[in-house]
Amino acid sequence: MTDVRVPVLDRPAEPTAARRVDPTWPLLGAALALVVVLRSVDVPAIGWLNNFLLVYVGLLVEAVPFVLLGAAVSAAIEVYVSVEAFGRLARAPRAAQVAVASCGGLLLPVCECGSVPVARRLLLRGLTPSAAITFMLAAPIVNPVVILSTWFAFRGRTSEGLMVGGRVVLGLTIAVVTGLVMARALERRPLAPSSAPQAGASGHDHGDHGDHDHGTHDRPSRPRRLAEHTGAEFLAMMKYMLIGAAVAAALQTFIPQRSIDTVATATLLAIPAMMVFAYVLSLCSESDALFIASFVQFSPAAQLAFLAFGPMLDTKLTAMYVGAFGPAHARRLVVTITVTTLVLCLWLQAALLVW
Template sequence: MTTISVAAGRRIKMLGPGIALLGAVTVLSPYLWHSTWRDTGFSFGYVPFHLWCWLPFVVLAFAAGRLGRVAGGLFAAGLMAGTVATVELTQALDDGSERLGLALPGLLSLAVIGAWGLKAHPRGNGRISRQLVIAVVALLALVIIGGRIGELGEAARAQTFLVIGTSIALEAMPFVLLGAAVSAAIEVFVPSRWFERIARLPLPLQVPAVALSGVAMPVCECGSVPVARRLIMRGVHPAAGIAFMLAAPVINPIVLFSTAVAYSGRGATEMVLGRLGLGLVLAMVAGALIASRGGGAALAAHARKGRGASEHDHSQGRLRGFIDHLMSDLLLMGKYIVLGAAIAAALQTIVPQSVFTGVLTSPFVGALLMITLAFFLSLCSEADAFVAVSFIQFPPGPQLAFLVAGPVFDTKLVLLYGSAFGRAFVVKLALVIVPVVVAGSMLFQAVI
């Protein structure tokens, strides 16, 4: 066994130099197969260009052993093809082709760095590593520089897509940052014993009281799950804990303020009041129904089974816990905001407007479609209003369905709910959310 490990270690150590040597051969090979290079011959004036073309291979050589043999082999093949493309494009008479050829080694280097960072990032500890930050920056730079060099923004439709998508993301990000900071502060600094007094209230008062406390507790949908679980574990009735979990990410002040900003000049007052009212109704109805007939005891028993997967370890200090929670929320929510903004922009620039006319804009079908869209987009509640208002093809009722259903039931929350309260809870919650939100959004559409 030891002999095999030593041999494997030697092969890994030779992998990096081997890739670097392969790159040198590939970079210099055009003197054999390219007619222009054969006629011109080698010159020291070309050394900077040769080194530039060799750069992606050097980057891959340093990443060797972290990407794996399959990924490393695919990247090596891609770098060789990219070197050939670089040589051909830089010899072209077209300015655009020459510009793309000169930038290609840099773009390939960014792709390798991004892949290495994603692979090297330690998973499962809930923290943001340096490798992951490098990967995100490299991939973002790759997209921006590649789009700029390819003159993606020159096309009218692509330019519209970029303007709409970036405006939605930029408007939403301050609220994502604010929500993540407040959520992190509550998770780390607010003692859970503050909520224990609520457990002494009678159940008819406890459920609405805990649900309304979400107005003063600006936690995101991910942060509300561990808070609700702790409430139940400390003696709060499961119906009240579920009501808080569903109400807090919909009716908290940051969410309502962001909704007012997003719908400024487009019926902001009606949308804020509609979101507040329907969010409270949904939370109290879902809490009462799911926790009835013995369901509360099952929820409480499941909540006490070990630590929830969504809780953070603050044993290394509150400040470190705050920073870890803040960065984790920012990374988690930020990527969904960008994805949501891209999809919203695509619906306005790519999909023909005629698709959304007629039956799709009816309150009932529109609400079902927007609930489904909110489920898959998995946006954070602090910024989803900026995406919802961009769906101008849908009337206000379906947009309200998007704003109420999204923060309480989406792809990431299904995993959190299942971990904290069990799979049966997820099914029951879905059976309550859809009819209540659809009915509420249709009533809202009829009233306004």
């Protein structure tokens, strides 16, 4: 009997990742639709609902343009910028690497989720640990979109200059100090090239920016990829923003004003409370200033603690740090960021009280 072999045609791989639907999106979409419907209906008998909807919708209206702008910038980096160009810093002296890396967000304005895989890639390509960690922590703050949104949130207030300039200076200081502290640990125990960052664990997967094969002939055009990445980035950020806006509106609606004022006026309690708030909300740095600006009861030092701590450490970033650097390095990183932020903000609060 003749063995007849039937040729098997190659079938394209199923794009399972693209077809996978986040189960939280239907619930969030339904909740947002309910908010819009209720906001359009006059319900004067339910005062708390009116207040909640007013704060919630107001936060969303102000934040969405900056989230979209941040998503577009991040997508442009993904499509057009290669990390190879930044990797040339590895041949420069250590002091020069740290100095350039601290301001790297101006040239490579990635958000906090995108900075983790980029920093790891730079570290594996020879950049000193102090420079790579400094870049990772400073880029989400020393970022044109973030600086613009911070100014927009506090414009017209007497603390406008302090909030914008203070956020940049405080963020740079924390990033450099943490980078120098982490340098010794990473030099003693370098990262294993085989371990990959688990960006997907955070629900905000950016991938390694610029580390893709753009020369493949079957890839879509750059404008199309730019639009696709922008949409994906925007949806990923919006999920956290919708949740964060709801939490912020609920706090201002249901927590008694007296309790908020008590925490705000307690110097030793207000700053750590804002840090915990930033950690739990896990907002993107492009929109977090618009949320915290509404908490006018808190001092500028407490608000700066929120603005500096959130882009460096929150729930999603903790998972990414463990995946990118391992549990031991991630633990040291978390402790260093927390202690440095707390100490600097307490010193700032003391200085503001003296002045």
